[in-house]
Amino acid sequence: MSDAETPTVTAPVTVPVAATPGMRRAKVLALTSGKGGVGKTFLSANLAAALAKRGRRVLVLDADLGLANLDVVLNLYPKVTLHDVFTGKVQLEDAILPAPGGFSVLLAGSGLVEYSRLTPEVREQLQRIIDTIAPRFDHILLDTGAGISDVVLYAVSLADEVLVVATPEPTSMTDAYATIKVLATQQQRRNIRLVVNQVGRVGEGRTIRNQLQLVVDRFVTPMLPDGMAAPTLDLTGEVPLDPGVREAVQKRRLLVEMLPGSAAARGVEAIAAKLAP
Amino acid sequence: MQLLQQSGRVLPDRREVTPVVWLQAVLDGLCELSSRDPLTGLSNRRQFELALASEIDRVARAGEPALVLMIDIDHFKKVNDTHGHPAGDLVLKAVAQALHECIRPMDTLARFGGEEFAMILPNCPPSFGLAVAERVRLKVQARSVAIAPGEQVSVTVSIGGAFAPQWVRSSAPLWIDRADQQLYRAKTEGRNRACLEQPTVSLVSAEEKGLLFGTSQFSDSDLA
Numbered sequence: 001m002s003d004a005e006t007p008t009v010t011a012p013v014t015v016p017v018a019a020t021p022g023m024r025r026a027k028v029l030a031l032t033s034g035k036g037g038v039g040k041t042f043l044s045a046n047l048a049a050a051l052a053k054r055g056r057r058v059l060v061l062d063a064d065l066g067l068a069n070l071d072v073v074l075n076l077y078p079k080v081t082l083h084d085v086f087t088g089k090v091q092l093e094d095a096i097l098p099a100p101g102g103f104s105v106l107l108a109g110s111g112l113v114e115y116s117r118l119t120p121e122v123r124e125q126l127q128r129i130i131d132t133i134a135p136r137f138d139h140i141l142l143d144t145g146a147g148i149s150d151v152v153l154y155a156v157s158l159a160d161e162v163l164v165v166a167t168p169e170p171t172s173m174t175d176a177y178a179t180i181k182v183l184a185t186q187q188q189r190r191n192i193r194l195v196v197n198q199v200g201r202v203g204e205g206r207t208i209r210n211q212l213q214l215v216v217d218r219f220v221t222p223m224l225p226d227g228m229a230a231p232t233l234d235l236t237g238e239v240p241l242d243p244g245v246r247e248a249v250q251k252r253r254l255l256v257e258m259l260p261g262s263a264a265a266r267g268v269e270a271i272a273a274k275l276a277p
Numbered sequence: 278m279q280l281l282q283q284s285g286r287v288l289p290d291r292r293e294v295t296p297v298v299w300l301q302a303v304l305d306g307l308c309e310l311s312s313r314d315p316l317t318g319l320s321n322r323r324q325f326e327l328a329l330a331s332e333i334d335r336v337a338r339a340g341e342p343a344l345v346l347m348i349d350i351d352h353f354k355k356v357n358d359t360h361g362h363p364a365g366d367l368v369l370k371a372v373a374q375a376l377h378e379c380i381r382p383m384d385t386l387a388r389f390g391g392e393e394f395a396m397i398l399p400n401c402p403p404s405f406g407l408a409v410a411e412r413v414r415l416k417v418q419a420r421s422v423a424i425a426p427g428e429q430v431s432v433t434v435s436i437g438g439a440f441a442p443q444w445v446r447s448s449a450p451l452w453i454d455r456a457d458q459q460l461y462r463a464k465t466e467g468r469n470r471a472c473l474e475q476p477t478v479s480l481v482s483a484e485e486k487g488l489l490f491g492t493s494q495f496s497d498s499d500l501a
Binding site for chain 1: 490
């Protein structure tokens with residue numbers, strides 16, 4: 001399964017330093033989905049690599065604190081994880097690891113299972129971590145867990161923008177809609193990005209986006225306080241169903257590196273181009 | 278051995294069975310002893326925590342809903358102070374019996390400590406939760422305990438409950454803690470009541486699903 005040349009992380013790396021201190025901070029984007037298994041972590045990793053290709057400094061934070069699997073997707077075996085940062089065993093700097101694809105990761109590690117409920121400690125730690133690393137990167141991607149738990153909602157609340165990942169499957173669309181509804185009503189999100197993964201034909205993403213928008217306009221907008229602008233779904237891209245994805249996942253490699261010309265890789269690159277014009 | 282005899286466990290006669298059979302009976306007796314609460318005969322806290330840990334694994338794997346209830350006798354200290362500790366013990370036993378009558382074979386019922394009991398209800402849908410907790414509360418309330426000839430007392434319980442987060446792993450202490458917070462709420466809202474943690478997920482109504490999928494395209498069963 002694992003390729004001999006795939007690097008295994010053993011040592012911490014130097015963290016990129018912002019050119020002008022305090023000048024800019026990373027745009028924090030939370031990826032969430034409602035339903036699990038729609039390719040959220042796949043998208044986080046490949047989107048990060050595609051953004052890195054465009055010269056951006058990118059960090060992916062595994063905010064799937066309950067069931068982390070970014071390490072599996074990236075074929076990394078971290079010795080140091082967020083768990084060690086939370087418990088004070090290591091400094092935050094030491095937990096920021098290089099990933100194949102030219103970006104950085106903060107991995108949760110399975111030791112974080114006990115943080116799958118939102119305690120004040122988890123709140124404070126996540127906020128502190130994001131604030132600390134934000135000046136050093138252009139993009140921080142938060143790969144959140146499945147479901148609409150309070151940890152997921154809190155992680156999303158720390159982000160500047162939220163991207164909902166869905167597939168054309170009815171269960172995924174229903175859960176994506178439920179997520180959008182909660183984000184619009186509880187967090188007053190006005191602009192929500194949408195990526196439709198595993199589309200069967202070009203333009204299916206647009207159809208699904210329009211359908212979701214229709215239901216949002218009919219049912220969610222009337223729930224909002226008077227005078228509040230209606231939530232808008234922005235179709236940031238669609239990723240076609242592509243056998244290359246399965247191949248890359250099985251080999252535990254990044255699709256954008258292994259099969260850069262594939263339809264799905266081009267879909268991911270188009271999303272990166274929209275996020276980092 | 279003395280412990281086993283004191284617990285009232287009947288062991289086979291050593292001269293009549295093989296040493297293996299006898300040893301197995303002793304081991305079974307010791308296991309039983311280490312997992313039971315001596316006063317009420319319910320599971321003890323250790324057994325409860327083991328059951329809870331395996332329930333968490335099952336929920337994370339299967340995604341089935343499960344409910345934990347923490348049940349505390351209201352004003353139990355008053356029973357002890359007014360009628361004495363033997364009466365208190367009788368009340369504990371009676372409440373344990375009433376609770377036992379509420380559970381299914383697959384459920385776990387334990388004396389968590391003092392006058393607090395705990396229940397694990399696997400495969401309990403969220404829509405049933407409050408009804409189940411209320412049934413438990415009413416069962417205890419309806420029971421009167423004979424503490425002396427011609428002297429009866431009755432007690433009430435406060436109940437707090439929390440569902441396991443489906444698909445997402447939790448830990449035993451966190452799950453208990455969430456149920457305990459609801460128990461605290463039940464106590465502060467006046468006792469003799471059941472409070473369950475409110476689910477954070479807003480459900481998608483049938484109308485919303487209908488519009489989302491266009492009613493002609495999918496039948497209801499496709500969306501279930």
